[in-house]
Amino acid sequence: MEDSDGDVFGELRTAFDQVRMDRWYSTIERFTFRTKYLDVSRAQGEALLRHNLHVRGQRSSAPSADDVALLSELEHTLTATIVGEFDGAAFLKFCDRSPKDAATEFDNIRPFYEAVLPTIADTEPNRTLQALVTGTLRSFKVSNGAEALQLLSHSERAEEDLDRALNLGVFDLTIMLRQWIDIDPGTSI
Numbered sequence: 001m002e003d004s005d006g007d008v009f010g011e012l013r014t015a016f017d018q019v020r021m022d023r024w025y026s027t028i029e030r031f032t033f034r035t036k037y038l039d040v041s042r043a044q045g046e047a048l049l050r051h052n053l054h055v056r057g058q059r060s061s062a063p064s065a066d067d068v069a070l071l072s073e074l075e076h077t078l079t080a081t082i083v084g085e086f087d088g089a090a091f092l093k094f095c096d097r098s099p100k101d102a103a104t105e106f107d108n109i110r111p112f113y114e115a116v117l118p119t120i121a122d123t124e125p126n127r128t129l130q131a132l133v134t135g136t137l138r139s140f141k142v143s144n145g146a147e148a149l150q151l152l153s154h155s156e157r158a159e160e161d162l163d164r165a166l167n168l169g170v171f172d173l174t175i176m177l178r179q180w181i182d183i184d185p186g187t188s189i
Contacts, residue, residue, distance in 0.1 A: 037095070038077060038175045044071070049159065049166065052159045055153040075145035078142075078149070082144055083144065089179075090141070090177040092142050093178075101157050108139040108151075109135045112136075112139055148177075
């Protein structure tokens, strides 16, 4: 799958880009969760990548004042959308992938697990597993821009997506926010 520039993944990137959710969402919009897309500028993407690398210990220097300003602007936009459009409860992802690995990266599951476990009857055979799954699911819920940036900043998947977007010829990165729906894993099919 090598393209003319010698990029082994060029064709794969092009094909993957064509199936991003923001490309086809309008076709299924009336059948699925409410979704909003926020464009990320190249400068915001670069600042977010540098912040992600710093938070995850891959870069020693702290974000610059310019990066802090760019991330603050992004946080404000995220908060306005999450609170204004989703009543303070949304699922966050780039159009490619979600930062679901961040839940385990900074121990985000524990508070949810500890809150859910006492609510499940001691007689429930899969009580611990049900609490773990519920805690994991709830760790993906964001109520404001700070929580959204925290997930993106602790995620290796987000780093990979940011790096890929920044190294393509044309920067095209979108944050997707979807309506949050609580799902009880004990009743999932």
